[in-house]
Amino acid sequence: MNEPVTTTTDAPKPAVAAPAATVTHVDAGDAGYHKDLKSRHVNMIAVGGAIGTGLFLGAGGRMHDAGPSLFIAYAVCGVFAFLVVRALGELVLHRPSSGAFVSYSREFMGEKGAYTAGWLYFVNWATTAVADITAVATYAHFWSAFSDIPQWVLALIALAVVLAANLISVKYFGEMEFWFAVVKVSALVLFLIVGLYLVITQHHVDGNTPGLATVTEHGGLFPHGWTPMLLLIQGVVFAYAGVELCGIAAGETENPEKIIPKAVNSIMWRVGFFYVGSVILLSLLLPSSVYTAGESPFVTVFTKLGIPGAADVMNLIVLTAAMSSLNSGLYSTGRILRSMSLSGSAPRFTGVMNRGGVPYGGILLTAGFGVLGVVLNYAMPGKAFEIVINFASFGIIGTWGMIMICSLLFWKRSQDGTVTRPAFRLPWAPYTQVVTLVFLASIVVLMWQDGGVSRTTVECLPLVIGALVGGWFVVRRNVSSQVAANTTGQE
Secondary structure (H helix, E strand, O other): OOOOOOOOOOOOOOOOOOOOOOOEEEEEHHOOOOOEEEEHHHHHHHEEEEEEEHHHHHHHHHHHHHHHHHHHHHHHHHHHHHHHHHHHHHHHHHHHOHHHHHHHHHHOOOHHHHHHHHHHHHHHHHHHHHHHHHHHHHHHHOOOOOOOOHHHHHHHHHHHHHHHHHHHHHHHHHHHHHHHHHHHHHHHHHHHHHHHHHHHOOOOOOOEOOOOOHOOOOOOOOOHHHHHHHHHHHHHHHHOOOHHHHHHHHHHHHHHHHHHHHHHHHHHHHHHHHHHHHHHHHHHOHHHHHHHOOOOOOHHHHHOOOOOHHHHHHHHHHHHHHHHHHHHHHHHHHHHHHHHHHOOOOOHHOOOOOOOOOOOHHHHHHHHHHHHHHHHHHHEEEEEHHHHHHHHHHHHHHHHHHHHHHHHHHHHHHOOOOHHHHHHHHOOHHHHHHHHHHHHHHHHHHHHHHHEEEEHHHHHHHHHHHHHHHHHHHHHHHHHHHHHHHHHHHO
16 A cells, blocks of 8 residues: 655755755644744643643542552653653654644654554543543532532533633633643642641641651552552553643744743653652652542542641642643644644544634544543443543553654654754654653553453554554545645645
8 A cells, every 4th residue: 555645845856965955844734723822821731731630630549559659650651751742842843733743743654654643642632531521520529519410410511611612712722721720730839838848847647647657657668569550650651641732732832942842841840849749748648548549639638637628629629630631632632633634534524623713623523522421421430530541541652652753753864864853852862762662562561461441451452453444444545635635735
C-alpha cells in the first residue's frame, strides 16, 4: 500500500556545497483559528494539564495500596512526562500547530502516522472524559444535598456545563481553564502550608502525630513490598495526562516562541512541588491505610482534622479539578479531530467551525462519548472510574509514544540538514527519546502483570490495533483524495 504524499511546499534543490534546504510543512487544519489565548492562559493550561483527577481522586486508593512509596512512582512518571512535553515543545517551536502531534506525525510519518496518533489521542480523552464526569459525580455525593441524586444525573449535568462553555469561543475555554487552574494551584498551596504546619508543630491528626514516625511505625516506605508501587506506575501515568495541552494551545496564541518555553519548563518544578510534595505530606500526616479509593486523600485529611467546613471546601476544589480536566479534553480533541478531518482521516463534520473559530464538530463527538460515560455511571456506578482509567492510560501511552517517535524522526532529519532544530530543545537526544519509549513499553508489561482490569485492557490491545488497521482501509481513499486537494489548493 503506497503512502499518501504529505502536504509540503516545493523547495529548490540545493547545490552540493550548500546545506540542505528546509522543507516547510503546511497543515490545512490550522486555518480559521482565532489567536485569542494569552500568555496567562497557556501557562495555566499547562498547570491544569499537569494537575487533575489523577492526583485529587486517584491518589487515595494508590496511597492505600502502595503506601508512602507512591511518591517514587509520581517522581519517575513526572520525569518522563517532562521529557515528553519538552520534546513536544521543541516541535512546537519548529512549527506551531493546533493539530500538534497529529500534524507533526503527518509531517514526519505520513498520513498513516497522523491517523494513528489522532485516534489514539481521541481514545485517551474520550475515556478520560468518562473518568472526569465520574469523578464529578463521586465528589458531589460527598454532600448530603446531592446524595439522593443518581450518579449518572450528576455526570450528565457536569458534561452539559463544560460543553456549553467550549462551544462558544476559545476565549471562554481559556478563561474557564485559567480560573480552574488558579483554584487547583491555590488549593494545593494551601494544603502544603497546612500540612507543613501540622508536621512542624506535631499537631495531632485523628490521634496520629505527624512526622516520620507515621511512616516507620506503619510498615515503612514499602508497607506491602516493592510490587504494589511498581504496578501502580501504569495508573500514575494517568495523573500526568494533559501535559501536552500547551502544545495544542500554541496554535491559538500570538507568540508561541516566547510563551511555550516558559510553560514547558515550569512543568518540571510544578510536578516536584505539587505531586511529589503532596504525596510526601499525605504520608507524614496519616498512615497510608487510612486513605481509600472512594475519597480524595485531601478531603480525608481535612475531615480527620475536624475543622468545620474544611472538608467541604476541599471537596469543592477537587470537583473543580475534574471539571477542568473535562474542559481540557473537549478543547484538545476538537482541535485534533479538525486536523484529521481536513486530511480525510476523521468524519467530515468534525472539521466544521463556528463563527467563533471553534471546531464544534469534534467537540460534540467527544461529548457524545461522554454521554456513553453517563450510561456507564448508570449501569456500573461503583466500577466506572476504575474501568475507564485503564483505557485512558493506554491512550496516553500511545500518544506519548507517537510524540517521542516524531521527536526522534525530527532529530534524525536535523542530522541530515533537512530541518533546523530550534534553540529550545529536548536534551540528550536521541537517547532521551529511546529511553522514554522503553519506559512506555514497560508500562504495558506492568499493566499485564497487574491482572484484573489492567490485564483485560492489554488483552484488548489486538482489538484496538485491528480497529485502527480496519479504519485505515476505510478512510485511506478519502485521505488520498483530500491530501491531493489540499496540495492543489496551496500551489
